[in-house]
Amino acid sequence: MEEFLRFKKQDLFNYAKTYMEKLGVPTRHAEIVADVLIEADIRGVDSHGIIRIYSYYGNRLEKKYMNPTTPFKIISETETTVLYDGGNGLGHVVSYEAMNKCIEKAKKYNVAMATVKNSNHYGIAAYYSMMALKHDMIGISMTNSQPLVAPTYGRTAVIGTNPISFAAPSYKEYPFVLDMATSVVPIGRIKVYEEKKEKIPLGWGIDDNGNVTDDPTQVKSGGPGALLPLGGTDIMRGYKGYGLAVMVEILCAALSGASFFTQVGFPHEPKVCDVSHFFMAINIEAFRPIIDFKKQLDEMINHLKSSPKAQGHERIYVAGEKEFETAKYNQIHGVPVLKPVVEELISNGKRLGIPFELKPI
C-alpha cells in the first residue's frame, strides 16, 4: 500500500503560493513561503513541508494571530550586523530578507550576522544557510521555537528544539549541510510512535516526574513530560545538547531582545509567538582561495565516506547527503505528500476557498 502521492514540484508550489495569497500574503512573500515549504518536501524533510501549511501558518493567518503582510523593519544596523523586527509576520519572509542581507554585507566585509525578533516559525533552517552556498560562502541559520525540551535534571518542557544549520560549499561532492534540532528527536517523531502504539527508545523523552520513559504518550507536547536534549540522559551527556539549545536561544532571543524559553508561543496559540532567528554568512575567499577550500571539502567528504564501515553497514553518510539524493529523486519522480496530508489539504482548502485540485503523478 502506497501511503503517499507524488505531485509536480511546480504544482505544489503554485498551490502553496495561491493559498498564501488568498490569506492576504503579498505575491512575492507568498512565493518565498511556498518555496521554503516545498523545498522541505523535496529534501525529504516532510515534517516541515506542506503538511504544516494550515497548522503553522494558515490557521494563524486566518485567525489574525499573525500579520499576512510581514511588515518587517530594521531596528539597528552596522557594516556587519543587522537586527530586524519581523513584524509578527511569516518567518520565512523576514528570514529570506535577513539572510540575503548577511550575504550582501559579507560581500563587502566578509563576515555578517543578523538576528530577527517578533517573528514566527520559519520552516527548515537549512533553507537559509544554503542560500550562502551559491555565493561561495558558509551559511549559518538558527531559530528558537516553542518549549518542548527539558533542561538536564528538569522535568518540564522549557526550551525549544532550537535547530542549528550550517552549510559549506564543496567542489564536486554535495555541499556539507547540517540541519539538526538540538533535541534527540522532534516531537513529531514521538507522535509517530504514539500512533503506531510502539514504545520509544529510552533516552528520547521523560515523563511527568522527569524519569526517562519508553511510553510516547508520556512525552506530551506542552508538558509535563518533555523531549530530552541531544545526548539524552546525563550519563550520555545530554547536558551538551541542552547547552547547545541554550546557545541557540542566546544568539536568537538574547541578541535580538525577543521572548525566550516558555515565553515563546506555540503556533496554535492565540497570541504573538515572538519566535526569533539568527543568521550568518562567511565569505570563504577572505581566508583562502575558494577553489582550494572547495577541493579540500571534497577531500574531507571522501575521507569520511571511504573510512572503514561498521559491521552491517555499507555506507557512511555526510550531513546533507541523504537530503540531496532525495531531492534529486523527487525532482524527477515528483514530490511525495502523505495521503492523510493530501486529505487535510483538500478539506482545509475547501473550507478556506482554496481548492486543492492537483493531479498526482
Added chain:
Amino acid sequence: MEEFLRFKKQDLFNYAKTYMEKLGVPTRHAEIVADVLIEADIRGVDSHGIIRIYSYYGNRLEKKYMNPTTPFKIISETETTVLYDGGNGLGHVVSYEAMNKCIEKAKKYNVAMATVKNSNHYGIAAYYSMMALKHDMIGISMTNSQPLVAPTYGRTAVIGTNPISFAAPSYKEYPFVLDMATSVVPIGRIKVYEEKKEKIPLGWGIDDNGNVTDDPTQVKSGGPGALLPLGGTDIMRGYKGYGLAVMVEILCAALSGASFFTQVGFPHEPKVCDVSHFFMAINIEAFRPIIDFKKQLDEMINHLKSSPKAQGHERIYVAGEKEFETAKYNQIHGVPVLKPVVEELISNGKRLGIPFELKPI
C-alpha cells in the same frame, strides 16, 4: 584517603612558567601557556591542566617536535577576518593572539573571526571564548584534534573530539560558558573506567567491528575501536554529534587549509601535528544595549534554574556554572592536583632539570 594535594595558584603558575622557559619558550609565551593550563585546573577541568604539561607539551618541545618560540605569522587579513600560521608552536600562544585580534577587530567592525593552521593542542577551548567576556562580547572557540571518534556507521577513529566553546556575558549571574567535546565523552574518561576495571555505559564507544561495547579496553586510542560522537548510536541521533564535529573541522581545517581528520597528529607522534583552531568575537552592543542583553541573560539563566526538577534532583545547572563554583572554591582553598600527577611532575621535572618543589597547602 585523599587522592590529591592542593597548591597555591601562583605557585603552580610559576612552576609551569619556569618549566616552559627552561624548554626555550620566551617568558611572555610561557606565561600564556601557564595561565591556560592552571586555569583548567582551577575550573576543575583537570584533564586539560598541568597533568598534560609533559605529555602534550614538554615531551614535544624536548624532542623538537614543535617550535618553542611559536613563530606565528598572519597569512591573510581583512577588516573582520585573519588567518594565522601557528609556526608549529604552542597552540595557546597563537590562540591567545588570535582571540585578541578578533576582539580588537570586533571593537571596530562588531564581528570578527580568526583561523589558525599549523598549530598544536591549545588547552581548554573555554579559555579563549571567555576572553571576550570582559569586553562585553560573545566569544567562540573551536579546535580540531587527533582522530578518536568514528563517524556514524564507521568503525575506526577518524575525527577529533573537536570541542566547541561559546561564552556570553551576564549581569549578576555567572556568564554562560559552554565548553563541550563533540564526542559523548573524551578518551580520558574511557581510561578511567579501564583503570577501575569497570564497564563503560553502552553508547560511549565502539569496538573493532563498529559495534557498541561496554568494554573500555576495546575503545582504543588510535583505533580500531573508537569513541562515538555526541548522541551515541544512530537511534540516539549520534549523527548530529558527528555533524557538529565535522562542522568544527570545516571551520578550523578547511577555512585555514590545515590537515584534517586522520592527518592530524597525536601529541606523542614525532611529526608536525598541524592542529587548527577557529575563533570569533561578537560585539553585542552592535545589536542592542549591552546592559539589556546581560539582564536578559540573567533572566534566562534564572528561568532555567527555577524550572521544575526531575525526581531525585534538586538543582538544574547552566553551562559553566559548575566550573565557576569550582574555580571560586579552588581560588580560596588551593588548586587540586592528583597525587599520581604530582609524582609525575616530580620525576619528569627532575629528569629535565625543572624540579617540582612546591609545598602543598
